[in-house]
Amino acid sequence: MTNLLILLAMPEPVRNQYRARMQARFPELNVALVDHHSKAGPHIAEADALLTFAPMLSDQVLQSAKRLKWVQALGTGVDNLIDRPCLREDVVVTNVHGIHGPPVSEAAIAAMLALARNLPRAVRLQEKRQWQRFPAQLLHNKTVGIFGIGAIAEALAPRCKIFGMRVIGISSVPRELPDFDRMHASTELTEVAGELDFFVLLTPLTDKTRNSIDAKVFAAMKPGAFLVNLARGGVVDEGALVEALRNGRIAGAALDVFVEEPLPGDHPFWSMDNVIITTHQGGFCDVYIDHAWPTVETNMRCFLNGDIGSMINVVPH
Numbered sequence: 247m248t249n250l251l252i253l254l255a256m257p258e259p260v261r262n263q264y265r266a267r268m269q270a271r272f273p274e275l276n277v278a279l280v281d282h283h284s285k286a287g288p289h290i291a292e293a294d295a296l297l298t299f300a301p302m303l304s305d306q307v308l309q310s311a312k313r314l315k316w317v318q319a320l321g322t323g324v325d326n327l328i329d330r331p332c333l334r335e336d337v338v339v340t341n342v343h344g345i346h347g348p349p350v351s352e353a354a355i356a357a358m359l360a361l362a363r364n365l366p367r368a369v370r371l372q373e374k375r376q377w378q379r380f381p382a383q384l385l386h387n388k389t390v391g392i393f394g395i396g397a398i399a400e401a402l403a404p405r406c407k408i409f410g411m412r413v414i415g416i417s418s419v420p421r422e423l424p425d426f427d428r429m430h431a432s433t434e435l436t437e438v439a440g441e442l443d444f445f446v447l448l449t450p451l452t453d454k455t456r457n458s459i460d461a462k463v464f465a466a467m468k469p470g471a472f473l474v475n476l477a478r479g480g481v482v483d484e485g486a487l488v489e490a491l492r493n494g495r496i497a498g499a500a501l502d503v504f505v506e507e508p509l510p511g512d513h514p515f516w517s518m519d520n521v522i523i524t525t526h527q528g529g530f531c532d533v534y535i536d537h538a539w540p541t542v543e544t545n546m547r548c549f550l551n552g553d554i555g556s557m558i559n560v561v562p563h
Contacts (some may be wrong), residue, residue, distance in 0.1 A: 248550060249313075251293040252279045253286055253405060254320075263535050264297065282494045283307050290314075295549060297542070300327040301507060301526070308332045313370075316549055318560075320475050320538055321529065322346055325365050325451040325478060328563035338554055339561045340545050345537040346529045347401030348474055353528040354402050357500035358385055358520055361444075367519070371394055386410040393435070393459075394449025394477060395423065402446065416436060418454070422534040432458075439466040442476060451478035461482065464490035471496045476528040479504035488514050502528045 250268060254261045258281075265279045278289040283304040283491045290296075290307055297314045300323060319341040328339055360366070360381040365383060371378055390406050392399045395417035403413045404424035413426050416438060419428040430438050430473075435458070437447065445467065449455050457475070460483040467473075473496060477551055479529035484505055490496050504513075507526060515521050541559055548557045 247274065247277070247288070249276045249292045250290045250295045250297060250546075251286060252277065253283060253296065253298040253302055253307070254279070255282055255299075258265075267535070267539065268546070271543060271549075272550065274550070275546075280513065286310070287477060289302050297545070300324050303327055303330070305330060305332050311337075313418050315543075316340070316554075316557075318542055318545055319502050320542075323450055323478060324561050324563075325433050325480075328561060329465050333563065335563070338557065339373045340541070340542045340557055341561055342538045343559050344397050345534075345541075349531040349534070350398045350490075350528045351402035351405050353476055353502065353524075354448075354474055355405055357474045357476075357502075357522065357524075358390070358444050358472070361474070361498050361500055362388075367454075370519075373540055385444075388412070389414060389441055390444040390446060391416055391438060391447060393417075393432075394447065394455075395399070395419075395421075395426075395429070396448065398448050399478075400425075401512040402448070411444075414441065422462075428513045436466045436479040437464055440468060442471055444472050446474045447476050447481055449481060449544045456485055457483045459487075461486040461489070466496050467496050469494060471498055473499040475499070475501050475502075475503055479507065488518075491518055498522075500524070502526055 250371045252264050261279055261281060265277050266273055268277050280286050283302060290310045293311060296314060296341055297318045299320050303326055308330055314337055316338045323343050323344045324339060324341055328458045329335060348359065362385055382466060387410055390411040391414045392402060393416045403421045406413050406423050415426045415429040415437055416432060417429060420431050458551055459481055464486060491499060500522040501515060503525045503526055509522045514525060
């Protein structure tokens with residue numbers, strides 16, 4: 247029998263959906279389910295396949311996976327997986343690239359609106375039962391820069407246009423795309439940063455992008471500009487961001503991802519009035535499993551049939 251381990255640090259009803267669908271569709275599978283990498287021990291040594299999100303992994307899980315042949319990542323990003331030396335070269339890695347356009351682009355719009363309208367201030371006033379009025383900023387006629395041009399950015403750009411925004415793309419491979427007013431190379435980042443009212447990060451975490459949003463970038467931005475990070479925490483130099491926020495170098499930030507997750511309780515971000523924190527929620531939505539399932543089901547069928555060559559969204563490593 248083929249052994250599948252599902253490792254998902256998510257609410258129990260969500261975890262159970264994945265197990266239930268797997269067992270219903272592939273009754274020949276022996277499915278184990280755990281909610282944290284520290285609980286994988288009793289199952290991982292016998293696992294032939296692993297279903298998880300890459301950020302939920304640890305070295306110990308991969309080192310103990312002696313029979314592992316395939317990892318199905320439930321996100322697009324596979325950092326914290328393919329960059330781990332303990333991942334054997336013969337293990338096939340697949341992701342669910344292409345499903346995150348709607349949820350993450352909506353998260354970006356929500357973040358920009360929350361920052362522009364200072365919703366955290368409104369919530370704090372509500373908690374104090376204080377009636378104060380203050381002017382909101384508009385997205386209309388503002389300039390948004392999107393760093394990392396893939397499927398999510400292509401979904402976000404037209405949504406920004408609906409709000410009357412000017413859209414600038416920043417990419418390692420600049421190219422003309424609909425709904426982008428201009429496209430710039432990543433090497434031009436500091437030159438472009440000064441034009442932006444909102445700066446949305448969507449780029450994958452790689453050696454080149456790690457800490458690429460640093461003190462130089464913040465120094466180049468407008469004092470009234472906002473940062474939105476829906477990429478990976480490691481893309482941003484968090485120490486430099488803390489200083490930029492404290493010193494008014496930028497106006498505020500909406501942060502969904504962090505270098506260390508969960509974000510430690512003593513981190514300065516928690517107590518900053520000009521920071522909105524969400525808990526890696528960008529792509530997490532009520533229909534996520536419906537979007538991911540076609541890829542997962544196709545790949546599991548191929549895996550069980552020994553047809554590795556027909557698996558989709560294979561990630562080289």
